[in-house]
Amino acid sequence: MGSTGGRRVGRPRAAHRAESGLTPREELLAVAAELFTTRGYAATTTRTVAERAGMRQASMYHYVSGKEELLAELLESTVTPSLAYARELLAQDTVPAERRLWELCRADVELLCGGPHNLGGLYLLPEVRTERFAGFHAVRTELKDAYRQLLAGTAAGGALAKSELDLRTDLVFGLIEGVILVRRSDPERPVSVFAEATADAALRIAGV
Known part of the structure; x- marks a missing residue:
């Protein structure tokens, strides 16, 4: 901030x-x-x-x-709430990792798509690569690591080699961040329905 x-x-x-x-x-x-x-x-x-x-x-x-x-x-507002929720989910050891991963995907999509503006599109600005935005990148990296930890805790993720786990994490995280572009083509669909469908797709990518 x-x-x-x-x-x-x-x-x-x-x-x-x-x-x-x-x-x-x-x-x-x-x-x-x-x-x-x-x-x-x-x-x-x-x-x-x-x-x-x-x-x-x-x-x-x-x-x-x-x-x-x-x-x-504005950039940090697109990731900070999801990171806080991810930390809560990571602490819920009694809940299956598959369920927690699905819930993080759903909540993250709702955050990205629930606002009136396409803030996710700002990620692509060349200015965002500069040191001034190190705080945003640090939070985003931590959020991505939370995805990786939850994926690793699933039965499917736990059986993966490190390189494969990293790839699956990249694919899941990329899907979640890319939903803004998909959402623009179907803005009338309820965000909750869109978020749940995206979470289902993310878990299929994860191999769950």
């Missing part, structure tokens, strides 16, 4: 706008999510984000350091 260190001091705007009920930072994130996924990250200026959020560009810097911080937080 972004840091507030080194930001300009002064008098910021009101705590929230009555129309939305969001805090200024929440509004900036909501606006950035819409603009980054519709206009494109490079084509979106900080001035446009600020004005769409109902504030001056200078006021924006009371809440975020700029576009990179907004993008970093």
Whole structure:
């Protein structure tokens, strides 16, 4: 998540706008999510984000350091909740690993597809490869490792060689992250139905 260190001091705007009920930072994130996924990250200026959020560009810097911080937080919002849930599932030793893996896949798809914007598409931005987004990559890597641990705990996964287990993990994780593109072609289908079907497919890929 972004840091507030080194930001300009002064008098910021009101705590929230009555129309939305969001805090200024929440509004900036909501606006950035819409603009980054519709206009494109490079084509979106900080001035446009600020004005769409109902504030001056200078006021924006009371809440975020700029576009990179907004993008970093949006990216992390697509993985952090799933990682927290994955940790809970890993601790549930009495539940079969097959069931826990299916549940993680289902919940992860619901997170990726449940929002109003295609945030998963931002993963492909060239800017995301830079060091500024190391936090996102660290969380994503930990989430992928949770998938690997759950897969290894299944009867099928436990019988695999390390290289094969790694490949199955890559395939399952790739399917989950790729659902945003599939979802766009069928946006009217209920997210819960789509998530359950994807989880079923992921377990077939895993060999379960």
